[in-house]
Amino acid sequence: MSVNSPPSSSGTTDPLTTVRDRLKEVSFRQLGLGAFLVALAFSVPFGGFESSRAETVVPLRVGEVIDVHPIRLEVVRVRYLAPTETDKTPKVGVVAKVTSLDETRSVPAQVLKDLLRIDGIAQIKAPFSDEVAKDPAATPASSIIVLTDEQAMGDLPPHLTHELGWIWDLMPGSASPTSLTLTARTHTYRESNITQDQFEWFDTTPFARGSFDVQQGKPA
Amino acid sequence: MSRLPLGSSRFATVALVVAALSVGRVVTEVLPDGKDTGRPFVTEVSVGETATLRWGTVEVISVDGALETREFRTALRTPGVWIVVRATATPLVDSSTIATLELRTAQGSIITAGSRSQRNCPSSNPGIPVECTLTIDVAPQDAVGAHLALIHNLNDTRYDDEAVVDLGITEAKIAAWKARTEPIDLTPRTTS
Numbered sequence: 270m271s272v273n274s275p276p277s278s279s280g281t282t283d284p285l286t287t288v289r290d291r292l293k294e295v296s297f298r299q300l301g302l303g304a305f306l307v308a309l310a311f312s313v314p315f316g317g318f319e320s321s322r323a324e325t326v327v328p329l330r331v332g333e334v335i336d337v338h339p340i341r342l343e344v345v346r347v348r349y350l351a352p353t354e355t356d357k358t359p360k361v362g363v364v365a366k367v368t369s370l371d372e373t374r375s376v377p378a379q380v381l382k383d384l385l386r387i388d389g390i391a392q393i394k395a396p397f398s399d400e401v402a403k404d405p406a407a408t409p410a411s412s413i414i415v416l417t418d419e420q421a422m423g424d425l426p427p428h429l430t431h432e433l434g435w436i437w438d439l440m441p442g443s444a445s446p447t448s449l450t451l452t453a454r455t456h457t458y459r460e461s462n463i464t465q466d467q468f469e470w471f472d473t474t475p476f477a478r479g480s481f482d483v484q485q486g487k488p489a
Numbered sequence: 490m491s492r493l494p495l496g497s498s499r500f501a502t503v504a505l506v507v508a509a510l511s512v513g514r515v516v517t518e519v520l521p522d523g524k525d526t527g528r529p530f531v532t533e534v535s536v537g538e539t540a541t542l543r544w545g546t547v548e549v550i551s552v553d554g555a556l557e558t559r560e561f562r563t564a565l566r567t568p569g570v571w572i573v574v575r576a577t578a579t580p581l582v583d584s585s586t587i588a589t590l591e592l593r594t595a596q597g598s599i600i601t602a603g604s605r606s607q608r609n610c611p612s613s614n615p616g617i618p619v620e621c622t623l624t625i626d627v628a629p630q631d632a633v634g635a636h637l638a639l640i641h642n643l644n645d646t647r648y649d650d651e652a653v654v655d656l657g658i659t660e661a662k663i664a665a666w667k668a669r670t671e672p673i674d675l676t677p678r679t680t681s
Binding site for chain 1 (some may be wrong): 563564565566567568569596597598599600601602603604605606626627628630631
């Protein structure tokens with residue numbers, strides 16, 4: 270028992286008083302170290318304290334090849350596609366060459382969908398809706414097509430380079446934008462959780478960003 | 490009731506904690522990890538051989554390839570090669586079929602069949618064989634020596650059995666497929 274802790278009326282020491290007295294004897298540094306060790310011990314089953322990635326965004330430019338894991342990306346052009354008689358929906362398309370950096374497995378189509386986002390255009394249409402997207406920077410392309418056959422892209426196999434078009438639908442009557450901001454987002458390959466042995470590409474993070482002029486393309 | 494002295498009690502507590510941690514460590518080291526426990530049961534066959542699986546039998550009838558496939562008016566081109574596999578699937582107990590394809594290359598990589606690939610393999614009733622057309626595009630160097638896994642579960646290769654078929658693809662076959670000028674027609678044949 271500490272000499273500073275007065276006995277209670279019943280003659281026994283109050284546990285809270287004991288703890289308080291003990292803490293008085295511990296320096297602030299020791300207290301911080303102890304808290305850190307306890308937190309570290311509790312975090313061990315979940316992977317411990319991993320170093321977090323600094324969120325630095327590098328420039329993204331037309332014609333420059335950049336590795337945005339798991340994709341090697343080269344933005345070719347950005348185009349506005351005017352509405353036609355049969356398709357009243359104006360569109361913006363980003364054309365880019367992609368090659369998988371993962372030689373061990375195909376990159377799922379969903380990763381390609383999460384790869385690019387555009388911003389700086391107010392009239393992007395929300396997915397599966399006729400409304401304007403509330404958060405354009407978070408809105409995925411409505412489709413990704415392979416330019417050689419204009420059909421939808423699927424998983425990207427290793428060792429193949431495809432020229433793809435990410436197409437965003439705009440609200441009817443939208444004017445052609447003159448420029449937009451394009452963000453390429455990286456992924457991390459990791460286990461989905463601690464109970465399942467399922468590895469996937471997760472943790473979509475902005476990696477490269479640039480401003481692009483929008484060319485006037487042929488009608489959509 | 491006699492009680493242990495305070496020192497002995499603390500020692501016993503520490504010993505119990507250390508023993509529990511040691512047992513936990515041994516258990517985690519001795520037990521197989523997730524990859525081992527979830528590995529599929531593989532039945533390896535070649536083209537023309539029947540693989541008998543838990544849910545049914547499958548047999549690859551033919552393997553072909555080209556730079557382009559066509560179904561009705563839709564053409565699909567690849568910078569690699571399309572591998573086109575014709576197979577039969579016959580369920581044993583329940584209505585079922587092949588739900589997932591994986592091409593496993595000689596180098597050990599796994600090519601999954603995404604939305605551009607075709608898995609025209611309808612479910613059929615037990616004992617009724619159904620003909621399947623399966624396509625997957627791949628870099629030419631990855632096609633040589635590749636095996637095709639035919640899997641019953643959708644997008645999950647764990648725990649169940651699977652047929653892994655040696656497609657018998659050689660460099661000579663790849664050269665012939667690349668030289669082909671006409672697309673492979675995948676349009677379903679009608680009986681009329």
